[in-house]
Amino acid sequence: MKEPQLYIADADSIRSGAVTDIYFVRTRQVLAAKGLCDTYVRAELHAYSLPRGYEWAVFAGLEEALAILRGRRVNVYAMPEGTLFKPMEPLMVIEGPYCEFAELETAILGVLRHETSIATKAARIRLAAGDRTVLFFGLRALHPAIAPMADRAAYIGGCDGVSGIMSERFLGVKPTGTMPHALIIVFGDQVKAWKAFDEVVDETVPRIALTDTFYDERVEALMAAKALGSRLYGVRLDTPSSRRGNMRKIVQEVRWTLDINGFRHVKIFVSGGLDEDEVRELRDIVDGFGVGTSIAFPPSIDISMDIVEVRRGDKWEPIAKRGKLPGFKQVYRCRLLEDYIVPWDAKPPSCPDGSKPKPLLEKVMENGEIIKELPTVHDIRSYVLEQLRAFSQ
Known part of the structure; x- marks a missing residue:
């Protein structure tokens, strides 16, 4: 064999x-x-x-x-x-x-x-995002042998952070990222997963909760804010395109709901199938973006x-x-x-x-x-x- x-x-x-x-x-x-x-x-x-x-x-x-x-x-x-x-x-x-x-x-x-x-595509995304944070999440779109190269090129092009753990060894850049849907699904309960993350993961890592696993993004964002309170740095919306609808309206709903409930400090990050047009459309109402395939496969x-x-x-x-x-x-x-x-x-x-x-x-x-x-x-x-x-x- x-x-x-x-x-x-x-x-x-x-x-x-x-x-x-x-x-x-x-x-x-x-x-x-x-x-x-x-x-x-x-x-x-x-x-x-x-x-x-x-x-x-x-x-x-x-x-x-x-x-x-x-x-x-x-x-x-x-x-x-x-x-x-x-x-x-x-x-x-x-x-x-x-x-x-x-x-x-x-x-x-x-x-x-x-x-x-x-690097060129990352620079174009950087321009489209204005002063908002841009993180490169594209390694899963590439052969793993070239992961450090892709992180390097994306960072050079203007991304604020990269997700690959080898980037620290090769580039001196600490990797960025919090949690996947898998963590929440294994727990079977969003709140338990968010709280477990908060209890276990190093304090220096921002508490950014993924808030689109089982329920509406607006509902889960408020659940996360109530569960972690002042410790919650932000929420990430990674809604697949098949369920997305109008992403701008979804973000506006989440922002409104967080604000009227006293959680103005909670930032909103968006990821999942983003390219220049989507980034440009959302940059005035979000705090940052996780961009993957469009940079990895430019x-x-x-x-x-x-x-x-x-x-x-x-x-x-x-x-x-x-x-x-x-x-x-x-x-x-x-x-x-x-x-x-x-x-x-x-x-x-x-x-x-x-x-x-x-x-x-x-x-x-x-x-x-x-x-x-x-x-x-x-x-x-x-x-x-x-x-x-x-x-x-």
């Missing part, structure tokens, strides 16, 4: 190039046979288009990409992780003998595409890698497949998303307001060694939020 297994790749397999598409292996074989393996190239990573309705995306996954390339005979230039970018802008450039990183393209693109897609930011220069002798030749701009490039920023793409050695453009443009790509790896201090996830998140604030100014 076949033994069951987890279909996951370990870190060493990823770094070695074992997680790749077969045509890169065959390409390397051909180049090696013809003495071309050490041909120096510059390969640019970019997204020439974005999902419908997207005007920008959040560059994420750089740290993991560098971890994959570490020790290889390559130099890497990149935008800072967390930078908001537009289509066609080079996000990262790998420079070195092509066979040093040919078989790594699959893994690098997978890392950058997935993290960038999640529209894809289709980053690709293309050779844009090849060194012939002692000169670099700009060359690329049709549809892509050949040549090593720099992106200069005057203000958020007011960017200019120019050849790497070209004179910086002039900003309309007379300010000095900022070059976005900088050298971060030299001969396989990281030469720039990597920011923490907290630093990257702050950088993203700083850029997002510009949209409300």
Whole structure:
């Protein structure tokens, strides 16, 4: 009988190039046979288009990409992780003998595409939520092997908290979350379950009662408030779409009922199948959101890698497949998303307001060694939020 297994790749397999598409292996074989393996190239990573309705995306996954390339005979230039970018802008450039990183393209693109897609969607949810709390509850929508990555990308994109317990080990972010319906169902009684949670769970964890298991949300919210009194921090409404009705009216009923019964301190959190439109519709009447699948499974930011220069002798030749701009490039920023793409050695453009443009790509790896201090996830998140604030100014 076949033994069951987890279909996951370990870190060493990823770094070695074992997680790749077969045509890169065959390409390397051909180049090696013809003495071309050490041909120096510059390969640019970019997204020439974005999902419908997207005007920008959040560059994420750089740290993991560098971890994959570490020790290889390559130099890497990149935008800072967390930078908001537009289509066609080079996000990262790998420079070195092509066979040093040919078989790594699959893994690098997978890392950058997935993290960038999640971080971008989290940033869009962050904007939709305004100043309300946003928590990422999407791990159950993903293969568990990538849970820390998803939490990282969602946090970078602007979520205030994540639910995965491994996030504390990998990211230094304490996980957030209180109780599932299972707890209440096992007890068979909401009040007993809420009180047991209050008695057992560490005092530092906010008492947020799930209030939609057996009865109407308004009824259960009031039951929880009466059961825990001042100890109740908030209630969470996770009503499935099949029973939801008008969620805004449900929240208004819960808020009204809590208020007239003297429980104005109790906050309201909403979760369950939320996306940007629902978040935007409810943000003025709730205190926070738990968002899962829409962030975990976002529209894809289709980053690709293309050779844009090849060194012939002692000169670099700009060359690329049709549809892509050949040549090593720099992106200069005057203000958020007011960017200019120019050849790497070209004179910086002039900003309309007379300010000095900022070059976005900088050298971060030299001969396989990281030469720039990597920011923490907290630093990257702050950088993203700083850029997002510009949209409300």
